Amino acid sequence: MSLLLEPPIRQEFEYAAAPAAPASVTRPLPLAQRAWQQDWLRKGLILLALAAGWEIIARWQNNDLLLPTFLQTARAFVDGIASGELLERVRISLAVLLQGYVLGVIAAFALTALAVTTRLGRDLLEALVAMFNPLPAIALLPLALLWFGLGNGSLLFVIVHAVLWPLALGAYAGFQGVPETLRMAGRNYGLRGLPLVVQILVPAALPAIVSGLKIGWAFAWRTLIAAELVFGVSSGKGGLGWYIFQNRNELYTDKVFAGLAAVILIGLLVDSLVFRTLERLTIRRWGMQR
Numbered sequence: 001m002s003l004l005l006e007p008p009i010r011q012e013f014e015y016a017a018a019p020a021a022p023a024s025v026t027r028p029l030p031l032a033q034r035a036w037q038q039d040w041l042r043k044g045l046i047l048l049a050l051a052a053g054w055e056i057i058a059r060w061q062n063n064d065l066l067l068p069t070f071l072q073t074a075r076a077f078v079d080g081i082a083s084g085e086l087l088e089r090v091r092i093s094l095a096v097l098l099q100g101y102v103l104g105v106i107a108a109f110a111l112t113a114l115a116v117t118t119r120l121g122r123d124l125l126e127a128l129v130a131m132f133n134p135l136p137a138i139a140l141l142p143l144a145l146l147w148f149g150l151g152n153g154s155l156l157f158v159i160v161h162a163v164l165w166p167l168a169l170g171a172y173a174g175f176q177g178v179p180e181t182l183r184m185a186g187r188n189y190g191l192r193g194l195p196l197v198v199q200i201l202v203p204a205a206l207p208a209i210v211s212g213l214k215i216g217w218a219f220a221w222r223t224l225i226a227a228e229l230v231f232g233v234s235s236g237k238g239g240l241g242w243y244i245f246q247n248r249n250e251l252y253t254d255k256v257f258a259g260l261a262a263v264i265l266i267g268l269l270v271d272s273l274v275f276r277t278l279e280r281l282t283i284r285r286w287g288m289q290r
Helices: 033-037 041-059 069-085 085-117 119-132 137-148 152-176 180-188 195-205 208-231 239-251 251-281
Strands: none
Touching: 041 069, 069 085, 069 251, 085 119, 085 152, 085 195, 085 208, 085 251, 119 152, 137 152, 137 208, 152 195, 152 208, 180 195, 180 239, 195 208, 208 239, 208 251, 239 251
């Protein structure tokens, strides 16, 4: 006769659940800490500190011809805005800059697209970048004057040179960093040539492309101002660089500093309103940049 073995019966216990801990209430940060977390406030305080240091050094030196005070420069800047002279110079410079920048961007993307789709295009890009990227754009100005004369054509030539090579190099480096799986996915969907570049490579390499756009903008802006300082007048009218050069000849040092302040302010506005907005709407929104 077989014995049926039954499992032992376990005694059951009932435990009372511990009372839940009260949820901790997060207290709001003090007003000073919340204000300090604002980027615009921190940067504004830095600018105020720099302006105060400038004012102190200029008053200590006590030579308006060499270094006007911050208040004198601000007065000259406001007077230039009120009279319309400074605004007109800025308009002339920005009009030329925008044309040259757009032409440089188009040429850079055409050259880069050719480089990532054909071996000959890659060799061409590498050779041209190695030759012309180290060459300062302002060094080509005498040759541009010989070819295009004294006017906007020469300025456009040197601006395109300043934009083309750093942007092409940055975009090409970004394309080279695109994972092979994305390229294969694009080819599986039948993408080849330019459609593959536009729909797969450009979105994946967008951080490098935006960085190249920013570098190209900086190079173009300073190249334009440097070119206008000497050869920027055409038909009796010049841009912001010519405004600085002309006032330097007339020993209006406060207006010279006002022109330099306009150059700096335009650079800050373009970086804050254009490039940071582009980064926020694209690469940061897509999680490609912190």
